[in-house]
Amino acid sequence: MNIAVLSGKGGTGKTFISTNLANTIPNSTYLDCDVEEPNGRIFFNAKDEMKTETVYRMIPSIDKDKCNGCRACTEFCQFSALAFFGDSPMLFPEVCHSCGGCEKVCPTGAITEVKSSVGIVEVNKVADLKIVSGLLNIGEASSIPVINRVLSEIENTSIIDCPPGSACSTMESIKKADYCVLVTEPTIFGLHNLKMIVELVQLFKIPFGFVINKVEDPNNTMIEDYVKTLGKEVLIKVPFTKEIANKVASGMLISDSDSDLRDLFKSLLNKITEEIS
Numbered sequence: 352m353n354i355a356v357l358s359g360k361g362g363t364g365k366t367f368i369s370t371n372l373a374n375t376i377p378n379s380t381y382l383d384c385d386v387e388e389p390n391g392r393i394f395f396n397a398k399d400e401m402k403t404e405t406v407y408r409m410i411p412s413i414d415k416d417k418c419n420g421c422r423a424c425t426e427f428c429q430f431s432a433l434a435f436f437g438d439s440p441m442l443f444p445e446v447c448h449s450c451g452g453c454e455k456v457c458p459t460g461a462i463t464e465v466k467s468s469v470g471i472v473e474v475n476k477v478a479d480l481k482i483v484s485g486l487l488n489i490g491e492a493s494s495i496p497v498i499n500r501v502l503s504e505i506e507n508t509s510i511i512d513c514p515p516g517s518a519c520s521t522m523e524s525i526k527k528a529d530y531c532v533l534v535t536e537p538t539i540f541g542l543h544n545l546k547m548i549v550e551l552v553q554l555f556k557i558p559f560g561f562v563i564n565k566v567e568d569p570n571n572t573m574i575e576d577y578v579k580t581l582g583k584e585v586l587i588k589v590p591f592t593k594e595i596a597n598k599v600a601s602g603m604l605i606s607d608s609d610s611d612l613r614d615l616f617k618s619l620l621n622k623i624t625e626e627i628s
């Protein structure tokens with residue numbers, strides 16, 4: 352079973368929920384697809400990588416000696432990644448989408464595809480938990496190759512910590528999910544962004560449920576009221592306390608030290624399992 356954990360915006364506690372959920376499941380896999388800011392491994396105190404692998408994408412390389420200046424490649428590229436300077440094209444790799452089209456249209460064989468590093472994937476093991484983290488190189492435009500490499504490590508019960516928001520990287524991260532957990536906080540911004548990820552998971556037709564994090568006021572039913580309009584119930588509500596905030600800020604897993612919260616995360620898995628069985 353693959354459970355993706357999403358949030359409409361950063362700061363809602365998506366990684367807090369993902370790591371603690373993975374921590375309560377025996378032999379699980381935690382996959383950090385938030386590759387621009389992967390910090391889940393900090394909570395598991397994962398120090399020595401079992402495996403580190405560079406992730407590549409293919410970009411064009413131009414042999415000026417073979418180029419006849421026909422401009423077929425620059426006319427073909429829809430991303431303006433190739434521009435003509437002097438008598439041959441120049442590549443702007445940051446905006447190249449690695450589609451391979453320019454190589455196909457080049458009549459002289461002046462363009463070949465070469466590997467370009469986009470990031471790394473690290474695999475760790477702490478006790479019976481497998482931890483996989485993707486890290487995108489600074490300045491890289493597309494995180495998709497790194498996310499795909501992270502997802503290739505899926506095994507057993509897998510918790511996928513998705514990038515925040517509802518952009519392409521989030522869509523890529525949920526494509527292997529059997530269930531999506533939508534994490535939100537009980538604020539107007541939280542509700543607004545929650546609605547965007549609801550539209551996303553409905554589009555992908557993946558079963559989903561809700562977790563409200565940082566609950567301070569039990570009389571604030573803003574999120575529950577919205578969830579009811581979808582004919583659903585909130586899976587769990589996680590309180591916002593000074594103790595939790597301090598432990599998270601110290602890089603600790605709350606499910607290791609608080610038996611009530613550990614039971615709460617176990618109940619989350621049970622509810623998800625019931626929903627999709």
Ligand code: SF4
Pocket residue numbers: 410411427428429430431432433446447448449450451452453454
């Ligand atoms: S691989 Fe595609 S996106 Fe990149 S330069 Fe060639 S045509 Fe443009």
Ligand code: SF4
Pocket residue numbers: 413417418419420421422423424425439440456457458459460461462
């Ligand atoms: S398509 Fe090939 S030959 Fe034509 S301009 Fe581009 S690199 Fe040169």
